Amino acid sequence: MTHTLHRTGDLQSIKEDFPMLTHVARGFNDQGASVRLKKIAQTMTKYTDLHFGDCKVGNKYLMDSAEIMDKLTVGCQVVFKDKESLIGCMKELKQIDQGISIVVSGIFEEVFECCDKAGLKPPLIEFALGVHGNTKRLWPPEILEFVTMCGHGLVSGRLVKKMVEDIKKNKITAEKAAIELAKPCLCGIFNPDRAAKLLKRMTGQL
Amino acid sequence: MKIDLEKCIGCKKCADYCPVGAISYIQDEKNPKKKKGAIDLEECVECGVCFRAGVCKPEAIFRQEIGWPRSVRLAFSDPMIEHKNTGVPGRGTEEMKTNEVTGRFKRGTYGMAVEVGRPGVAGRLEDLEKIAISLAKIGVEFEPKNPVTFLFEDVKTGKLKPEVGKEKVLSAIIEFVVKPEQIRPVLQALKDISPKIDSVFSLDLISFPEESEKAPALKVVKEMGFPVYPNGKVNLGLGKVLNK
Numbered sequence: 001m002t003h004t005l006h007r008t009g010d011l012q013s014i015k016e017d018f019p020m021l022t023h024v025a026r027g028f029n030d031q032g033a034s035v036r037l038k039k040i041a042q043t044m045t046k047y048t049d050l051h052f053g054d055c056k057v058g059n060k061y062l063m064d065s066a067e068i069m070d071k072l073t074v075g076c077q078v079v080f081k082d083k084e085s086l087i088g089c090m091k092e093l094k095q096i097d098q099g100i101s102i103v104v105s106g107i108f109e110e111v112f113e114c115c116d117k118a119g120l121k122p123p124l125i126e127f128a129l130g131v132h133g134n135t136k137r138l139w140p141p142e143i144l145e146f147v148t149m150c151g152h153g154l155v156s157g158r159l160v161k162k163m164v165e166d167i168k169k170n171k172i173t174a175e176k177a178a179i180e181l182a183k184p185c186l187c188g189i190f191n192p193d194r195a196a197k198l199l200k201r202m203t204g205q206l
Numbered sequence: 207m208k209i210d211l212e213k214c215i216g217c218k219k220c221a222d223y224c225p226v227g228a229i230s231y232i233q234d235e236k237n238p239k240k241k242k243g244a245i246d247l248e249e250c251v252e253c254g255v256c257f258r259a260g261v262c263k264p265e266a267i268f269r270q271e272i273g274w275p276r277s278v279r280l281a282f283s284d285p286m287i288e289h290k291n292t293g294v295p296g297r298g299t300e301e302m303k304t305n306e307v308t309g310r311f312k313r314g315t316y317g318m319a320v321e322v323g324r325p326g327v328a329g330r331l332e333d334l335e336k337i338a339i340s341l342a343k344i345g346v347e348f349e350p351k352n353p354v355t356f357l358f359e360d361v362k363t364g365k366l367k368p369e370v371g372k373e374k375v376l377s378a379i380i381e382f383v384v385k386p387e388q389i390r391p392v393l394q395a396l397k398d399i400s401p402k403i404d405s406v407f408s409l410d411l412i413s414f415p416e417e418s419e420k421a422p423a424l425k426v427v428k429e430m431g432f433p434v435y436p437n438g439k440v441n442l443g444l445g446k447v448l449n450k
Contacts, residue, residue, distance in 0.1 A: 002298060002319055002379065005439050006408050014437050025304035029448035055285035062258065093444060101304040101445035111440045123306045126317075126439035127411045127424070129432045132396065133403035137327045147326035152285045152297075153225055153376040154255050157326055162222040184223065184255045186285055 003151025004077075004105040004189055006128045008144050011107070013198065016081045017149075018106040018114075019189040020044060020089070023075035029099055030074075036098040037072040043096060044078040047089035051079045053188030055152065061183045075100075077188040083114050090118035145198055150185035159184075167203045174199040207250055207257060209243040213266035216242045220267060223259040225376065226251055226328045243267075251283040251328055251376050252276070275369045278331070281353065282375035297321075298379045299351045302412045307445040315383050316423055317412030318392065322405055323377035329405025331357065332371035334378050336402055338364030340395045341380065344388070349381035389423055393430045 004019040022040045024030040045052050045065060053059025054076040057068050068076070080086040086104065093102055104111050108125070115122050131138065139147055139157040146160045147153070163177035172180070178195035200206040209220075211234070220243060221229040228249035231241040243266070245256075257267045272280055281287050282297050300308065302317060311317045320337055323329035334354065342348075342364035348355045359367045384392055396409065409432065413423060427434060 002301065002321060002408075002410050002439070005410060006325060006435070007437060008325075008435075011436065021303065023300055023303045025300060025307035025445055025447075027449065028304070028307045029446060031449045056288070062260075090442065093442075097444075099444070099446035099448045101307060102442045103303050103439055104442060105437065105439045107437045108440070109436075115440065115442065120442050120444070122415055122440045123443040124302045124311065124441040125413060125415050126302050127413065127427075128435040128438055129409040129411055129427055130435070131325065131406050131408050132400045133322075133333070133406040134327075135406055138406060139326050144325060151324070153283075153324055153326055153328065154253060154285075156223055156225040156227075156255070158222045158224070158227060184225075184259065186258075 002126065003187060004103070005126055005151065007105070007148045008141065013145065013194060015107055015110060017191050017194050018080040018086050018104055018111070019077060019191070020080065020086070020102065020104045021075060021077045021189070022100050022102050024100055033100065034073055036100050037076060038069045039096060040093065040098050040100060040102070041069045041072060041076050043092050044076070044089060047085040048078050048080045050081060050193050051182055051185070051188040051190055053077060053186055055186040059183070059186055059188045061179060079189050079191045081191065081193045083110060087114045087117045090114060090120060094118060094120060142202060146181060146195060149190045149195065151189065152185070152187065154184040154186065155181055155190060156184070163199060164202050167199060174203065174205060207245050207252060207254065208268055208270045209245055210266045210268060211242050213264040214242045215264055216240050217263070218243070219261040220256045220259065223256050223261065225253060225255060225326065229256060249374065250279070251374050252279040253283040253376055254286065275373055278357065278370050278373045279375055282378045297353060297377055299349060299381060301381060302439065302441055304445055305441060306443045307447055311383065311412055313414055315385055316389065317381070317383055319379050319381045319410040320396065321377050321379045321408045321410070323375060324406070324408045327406045328374055328376050330372055330374050331366060331378060333403050333405045334380065335364065335366045335371060337396070337399055337407065338366070338380055340399045341382065341392065344391045344395055346382045346384065346388070346392065349383070352379060352381045354378050354380055386423060389426050390430065393427065393432060397430065
């Protein structure tokens with residue numbers, strides 16, 4: 001379950017990409033966790049509306065967010081595009097103190113700075129040490145930037161290429177194409193704001 | 207996944223959604239001028255993306271009955287499916303996400319994970335077996351709650367149950383804890399096995415923040431030519447024991 005790790009791309013793009021997840025610890029704080037998870041989800045979605053979901057339930061582009069919140073039993077995810085809203089969310093999560101683990105991914109320096117401003121001291125971190133094996137089979141870097149935004153691998157590189165083609169043919173806007181790419185990511189960590197910017201860059205709109 | 211040829215109208219909207227490119231279009235036997243969708247079951251990982259995409263208006267895409275060992279594809283590729291042994295949907299465990307509560311990773315040790323098939327390539331479990339065998343040879347103990355561990359015929363050797371090797375999944379993770387002195391041999395084993403892998407694998411290292419700066423782990427990682435991404439995961443430490 002390392003699904004928010006291994007996001008690739010240029011630093012500026014990753015600086016606007018902070019997936020956040022909450023997850024119960026089975027046997028430790030999972031009893032009656034639904035109410036706590038709902039409160040956490042309500043707090044998270046107050047600060048970001050880019051994406052929201054849980055892989056056991058579905059995401060906001062497939063079903064109503066209120067319905068997702070009512071069905072949470074294990075955890076949920078959102079994604080932020082800026083530090084200000086992330087810090088605000090971290091502060092409120094600390095204040096509501098629901099006792100369920102929260103994890104944020106992003107550039108370490110940036111996340112640590114946010115933690116510091118929110119008065120949090122992270123106890124554990126996880127590093128990504130690259131991709132190995134038959135790397136010739138990987139999608140090219142510009143497609144990987146999208147593909148790695150869904151750690152479960154549910155966003156197809158072919159769909160990214162199709163969206164790029166459709167934008168060039170004026171069949172779809174970059175914003176709508178980004179949402180289409182966000183739909184398969186059940187957890188809600190694919191960042192449509194970042195995706196729209198990448199699509200615009202790929203189609204000469206930026 | 208399968209496509210009902212009676213219902214498929216050959217609109218070609220579903221193929222691009224498939225993360226592994228398993229959907230193609232074949233000549234319709236009844237009307238040779240038309241083409242219809244077909245899923246290559248050897249390549250399909252049963253992730254369900256094509257079905258959930260909601261682009262098939264005649265609802266021709268359906269999930270067939272899946273038995274063992276094909277069910278492994280479903281369990282490791284469709285995050286909506288919960289593994290029976292871990293209770294966690296997806297491919298892994300809670301790993302570092304809940305460590306401030308579970309204490310699974312202790313100070314002075316490092317968590318490591320090798321994820322076969324990621325990013326965006328998918329892979330056969332025989333690739334995972336090659337890696338597991340090479341790690342087992344140097345005394346790595348695999349995380350008992352990881353769904354992959356359930357697939358081992360012999361957890362001490364890393365050998366998989368023979369029937370699952372050819373199964374293709376979006377990704378599957380080997381998780382283990384190492385002592386500082388094991389990091390170098392583990393990385394060397396991964397370096398040696400890397401050219402023999404048909405798919406790709408992503409590598410993770412879990413550490414305590416203060417130890418990661420002082421301890422030699424990252425130094426060893428860099429010395430051995432492994433990249434360290436500037437971005438990663440940070441546990442905020444907000445979890446508590448709440449169960450009575």
